[in-house]
Amino acid sequence: MSNPISYPVFRTTDPAVALRVARELVEVGDQQDVRVSVDVELRTVREVLRIREALPDSWFRKEDAEDWARDPSDPTGLHVGVHASELSDDPDFLSGHLPLWASMQYRPVGSIEEEFTASVGSNIGEIWWSGLIWPDAPDSNIHGEANNARVSLLFHCRTTGLDERADDHTVLVHVLRNSHDRESEKRHASWLAQQVGQSVIGPRQE
Template identity: 55%
Template sequence: MDAALVVGVPASGLPAEEAAFEGRLPVEWEMLNQPVGSIEDAFTATIGPNLGEINWASLAWPDVPEAELHGESEHAEVTLLFNTRTRELDEPADDHTVLVHVRRVNIDGRQRREPYAHWLAAQVGLTVIGPAQRC
């Protein structure tokens, strides 16, 4: 297969030889409006040990009155990083990282921990394990 003709080819039909991609990497691909759960397994299999990311944008965090959280959509994203720790893909890792994008909260001039990140992690039985990253 001619590497110049890979547009529109299913991942399983891409060339296996690394040389076919020389000068064509990194690849950026955008798929809009895909439901959660529809591409993750195929992407994970395709990416293998390479670096990559899936980003879900245009989300909305819900109102959580009992936690004094007000709905948020401006800073509501989730990014799944494959084999890296940063969105710049410059810190390789042997596992994956989930970034939850939330607004920082300032109360009385002091920055507080990102309450939505902690609340969201708790909803799936997890906790925030890393420090906040500034974008």
């Protein structure tokens, strides 16, 4: 069972630099099966319409458990997800369902990262690369890892829950959780960061 833990390894106010460092980390691993996904929170109608135009293959959804409980039939389709081409542009409709999230998932590496980074604006967002395989590092007593190997880039946020706004962007590396030996987690994250000239800069995140 996949059971990852993440460590922040880089932080900057420049989204393009954050993307570069995140890509360098991705390249440390085996990328044969890697895929990239993106997600962004939109709190105004203007931003929903802007992202719908900028990312025409994105899907929009509403994350509201209370709304789902009130009407599980999902008449708007926003709990399951609505493709950008099918999303209403009626401001009254959209304003009643904010915030909305826009996402594109499990795309080929290199297909959406730059476009998303240029479009995220001041919104909280994330790019994550999954399907990696971290290599062995025998000299450091580190074993290769696949199920938990991942890299995340958080825009305007420092936490993986995307619930704490910040003025900068954070790159995190994900490794196998080890509840019996947290130092081994941190050692693995540190080794990966060192491969691209970085280091662990904060505590582990669930």
